[in-house]
Amino acid sequence: MLPLWVSALVATLLVQTVSSFSSLAVPLLGPPLMARAGLQPESIGLVSAMTSAGICWCLACGGPMLTRHGPIRTLQIGLACMAIGLFALSQPLGLLGLLGALAIGFGTGHNTPAGSQILVRAAPPRHRTLIFSIKQAGVPLGGALAGLVVAPLVLAQGLSAALGTVIAIALLTILLVQPFRRRMDADRGTNQPGWARALLSPAALARSVRVLRAHPSLPLLTALGASFSVMQSCLMAFTATxxxxxxxxxxxxxxxxxxxxxxxxxxxxxxxxxxxxxxxxALRHLVLQAVASALAVALLVMAGGQGSAALYACAALVGATAIGWNGVHMAELARVAPLHLVSDITSAAGLFGFMGSILGPLAFTLLVSLTGSYELAFLAMAAQLAAFGLASAALLRRHPPAA
Incomplete structure (x- = not known):
């Protein structure tokens, strides 16, 4: 039998990769999806915002579901929600597609709290940040696979067939992680009542905010994650378009x-x-990375007229910086959180992060609609991240983070 931490990493990495593959297939299909709906290409930002709204809903109110079913079963439920959402998005009805995007987000949102709950209990402390980062590497791995696979599928089989393939992969993964459930879900709260009602409960939302008072570093960590999320969501939603x-x-x-x-x-x-x-x-590391990420996005915009090689190189630089922050952020949240509040705190911090993921694409879409310039929109998103990184650096000099 594999060591517990290896089983935990395999299960969470697999689900993270497939969830990312499934959700990031949508912005890759942005132009044909929007053309079929009779909308402008930048309208894919509305779909991205609805997906992020679904993630916020999950993070704000999904804690009782996690407690009731355990992390593996919750991840399986999330994959099922994603499959349903992708099916709805594959239909030609606009409103149904937006509801599908909401379901995709709700399914994706379980990865952060459920994965953190599994790994914080299983990972050796001296390698915890590395293990969290490996798990989070499933996000770009899934996105990269989507970039390589989805477009050829559309060209060979058509849009509906490509979405059907993604749905089938999500459903297959539900079966693949079932053998991990016995070890990972042993301490689930089988008597937890009312988890379904909590999905629509304002009290659950309020509690998810209050837990961020559990450590002095949590407000700054949460706000920094939200600023990164604004930038990352725009890169995810609009790079292909x-x-x-x-x-x-x-x-x-x-x-x-x-x-x-x-x-x-x-x-x-x-x-x-x-x-x-x-x-x-890790907190100072994230502050430095915020500034470096903003500079990388500026280079991506300037590379547009320098040929395809420069565009590829700058896209890779942006990936390593502006989309490479999540593992460090999640590990630091888990480190400073009381053990019994790890899933609640990562959910609450993620909630604010994905609020940024709603506002970022909406602001980007508005800027492009008003100015006609993707370059200006990307630079505006980079500027807010750089400004926040510099402000955080000044704050840390005055008030060093607590241990």
Whole structure:
């Protein structure tokens, strides 16, 4: 039998990768999906915002579901929600598609609290940040696979067949993680009542905010994560559409650009997790990364007229920085949180992060609609991250983080 931490990492990494593959297939299909609905390409930001709204709903009110069913069963429920959402999105009705995006987000949202609950109990403390980062590397791995696979599927089989394949992969993964359930869900609260009612409970939302008072570093960590999320959500939602509409890339080439960004993010998350373990100060590490990420996005915008090689290289740099922060952030949240509040605190911090993921694409869509410039919108999102990183650095100099 595998050691507990290995089983935990395998199960969470598999679900994280498939969830990312499934959810990131949607923005990759942005142009044909929006064209079928009779909308402008930048309207994919509305779908992205609805997906993030579903994640916020899950993080705000899904805690009792996790307690009742255990982390593995909760991850399986999330995959089922994603499959249902993708099916709804594959239909030609606009409102049904938006509800499908909400369901995809709700299914994706379980990965953060359930994965954190599993790993914080199983991971050796001296390698915790690295293990969290490996698990989070499933996000860009899934995105890279989507970039390489989804566009050729659309070209060969059509839009509906491509979405059907993604749905089948999500359903298969539910079966693949079932053998892990006995070990990982042993302490689930089988007598937990009212978890379904909590999904619509304002009290559950209020509690998810109150837990962020459990440690002095949590408010700054949460706000920094929200700023990163604004930037990351815009990169995820608009990079493919930007490459197609502004640089005349084909759907397949746009997928390869996204894949380069995602593969670099996967490597960056693992390397940054290892580095943060060695530095011993994850919060300062994140502040430095915020500024570096903003500079990388500025380079991506300037690379547009320098040829495809520069575009690929800058996309990879953006992936390693602006999309490589999550593992360090989650590990630091888990480190400072009381053990019994780990899933609640990661859910609450994630809630604010995904609020940024709602506002970011909406603001980006509005900026593009008003100015016609994707470049200006990307620079505005980078500017808010740089400003927040510099403000956080000043705050840390005055008030060093508590241990």
């Amino acid at each position: 930007y490459a197609i509409t502004r640089h005349d890339a084909s759907l397949a080439e746009a997928g390869r650009i996204v894949a380069a960004m995602q593969f670099s993010s996967m490597a960056g998350r693992i390397a940054l997790g290892w580095l943060a373990d060695r530095m011993g100060n």
